[in-house]
Amino acid sequence: MIDNQQKRTEGAAGTTDAQKAPQLQPKDIHKEFNGNTVLSDISLDVNAGEVVAFIGPSGAGKSTLLRCVNYLETPSSGDLLIDGKPTVKIASKPTRNELMNLRRQVGMVFQSFNLFPHISVLRNVALPQERVLGRSRKEAEERAMELLTRVGLGDKADARPSKCSGGQQQRIAIARALALDPEIMLFDEPTSALDPELGGEVLAVMQELAATGMTMLVVTHEMSFARRVSDRTVFMADGRIVEQGAPEQVFGAPREARTKKFLEAVLER
Amino acid sequence: MIEAIPFLLQGLGTTVIITFGSFLIGAFCAVPLALARLSDIAPLRWLATAYIEVVRGIPPIAWMLVLFYGLGRYVTLPPLLAACLALGAVSTAYLAENYRAGIQAVAGGQWEGAGALGLSKGDTFWRVIAPQGIGVALPPSASYAVGLLKDSAVASVIGVSDIAFRALTLNQQGNPGLPIFLAAGVVYMVVSVPMAVLARKADTFIRTRSAV
Numbered sequence: 316m317i318d319n320q321q322k323r324t325e326g327a328a329g330t331t332d333a334q335k336a337p338q339l340q341p342k343d344i345h346k347e348f349n350g351n352t353v354l355s356d357i358s359l360d361v362n363a364g365e366v367v368a369f370i371g372p373s374g375a376g377k378s379t380l381l382r383c384v385n386y387l388e389t390p391s392s393g394d395l396l397i398d399g400k401p402t403v404k405i406a407s408k409p410t411r412n413e414l415m416n417l418r419r420q421v422g423m424v425f426q427s428f429n430l431f432p433h434i435s436v437l438r439n440v441a442l443p444q445e446r447v448l449g450r451s452r453k454e455a456e457e458r459a460m461e462l463l464t465r466v467g468l469g470d471k472a473d474a475r476p477s478k479c480s481g482g483q484q485q486r487i488a489i490a491r492a493l494a495l496d497p498e499i500m501l502f503d504e505p506t507s508a509l510d511p512e513l514g515g516e517v518l519a520v521m522q523e524l525a526a527t528g529m530t531m532l533v534v535t536h537e538m539s540f541a542r543r544v545s546d547r548t549v550f551m552a553d554g555r556i557v558e559q560g561a562p563e564q565v566f567g568a569p570r571e572a573r574t575k576k577f578l579e580a581v582l583e584r
Numbered sequence: 585m586i587e588a589i590p591f592l593l594q595g596l597g598t599t600v601i602i603t604f605g606s607f608l609i610g611a612f613c614a615v616p617l618a619l620a621r622l623s624d625i626a627p628l629r630w631l632a633t634a635y636i637e638v639v640r641g642i643p644p645i646a647w648m649l650v651l652f653y654g655l656g657r658y659v660t661l662p663p664l665l666a667a668c669l670a671l672g673a674v675s676t677a678y679l680a681e682n683y684r685a686g687i688q689a690v691a692g693g694q695w696e697g698a699g700a701l702g703l704s705k706g707d708t709f710w711r712v713i714a715p716q717g718i719g720v721a722l723p724p725s726a727s728y729a730v731g732l733l734k735d736s737a738v739a740s741v742i743g744v745s746d747i748a749f750r751a752l753t754l755n756q757q758g759n760p761g762l763p764i765f766l767a768a769g770v771v772y773m774v775v776s777v778p779m780a781v782l783a784r785k786a787d788t789f790i791r792t793r794s795a796v
Binding site: 427431 | 621693697698701
């Protein structure tokens with residue numbers, strides 16, 4: 316943490332800007348499932364505070380890439396660097412410690428929320444803090460309450476997740492991930508299981524989070540969100556990055572024919 | 585029939601000891617067995633599967649005889665202990681399958697969600713998966729316990745003085761069989777019916793507690 320802050324100050328002072336490594340760098344990430352290439356040598360530089368939206372057709376590898384970033388999926392080869400340092404020595408064989416360290420830095424929100432149904436909303440947010448960060452129950456629950464209030468769900472603390480709407484559950488999942496103080500947040504189609512109105516609640520929370528300077532990687536089918544909120548939009552197809560750039564450019568003046576075809580199909584609905 | 589009941593009731597304690605003893609053995613040993621059955625390590629999985637299939641494929645009475653008479657040449661076990669061990673080994677196999685079903689019934693996203701939060705495998709299992717799986721594993725395990733109570737009658741073949749053994753003794757002493765065995769049935773029901781009711785209560789409790 317201290318190391319990180321120092322870097323940020325140095326960066327802001329402009330002294331070491333030239334050598335400063337991007338916060339997150341997947342390098343030549345390659346992923347095969349039984350001989351099928353799902354990701355072919357993806358490289359990407361993500362700077363601290365950047366919001367990157369991944370768009371593209373199903374099967375493009377967007378979610379797989381995201382899942383490689385916290386090793387829910389183990390890449391077949393490649394490197395994953397955080398602050399210029401490799402997170403895992405041998406990409407295809409992460410050790411338990413490397414995984415723990417990586418996941419402390421990277422939080423994730425799923426399409427299916429994955430809240431724990433057998434415990435209250437408050438305990439959902441507090442339990443991982445206690446077990447992973449070693450916070451006391453009191454401390455963890457205070458922090459949980461603070462975050463639940465921030466996502467507008469302080470009054471749901473004692474309820475079971477199943478008593479909450481989908482949009483509420485997703486906001487709880489966001490609070491749960493944030494409670495571990497991650498430096499990078501991954502969102503894997505966070506609104507795909509929600510109707511547009513409930514999805515809107517979630518997007519609002521995400522937009523607020525982006526404004527606080529959180530580094531975010533978002534796989535989404537919400538084109539207007541990608542366009543409005545992302546600093547950079549990445550279009551993927553067939554396991555490759557086809558094109559990336561500022562959202563105005565990717566949406567307004569796509570360079571590649573594949574991007575145009577996709578955007579025409581999506582935006583004309 | 586009525587006169588036989590006090591004598592038979594003296595065997596009730598033994599029957600209950602065999603049932604609970606072997607169920608406890610099974611309930612504990614089934615945890616590692618179920619985990620081995622679901623392990624990523626193939627040989628461990630094969631061993632666990634082999635144990636479960638072999639133990640379930642042979643009648644409990646045979647295990648009882650093997651353990652008591654078969655091993656009797658090398659170690660002499662008290663009959664009551666031999667009965668608990670034999671039925672415990674059988675319970676382990678059946679309960680492990682119930683646990684496995686419980687573990688597998690928990691949505692896969694729960695492992696991923698916990699993993700992404702950085703929870704250790706142990707925390708994930710004991711704090712996230714097991715509390716959810718128990719609702720699935722409990723009902724069949726409770727009915728297995730009721731079945732075990734009745735299966736414990738096979739302990740009479742190695743001379744454990746349980747309800748069945750006492751009924752047999754009375755019969756061999758020249759008493760008419762029908763009323764005696766009927767009385768034995770009644771004594772079994774004194775325990776099995778409350779157990780079944782309790783099992784259903786526990787099931788309802790767990791279901792409402794984790795209602796979706």
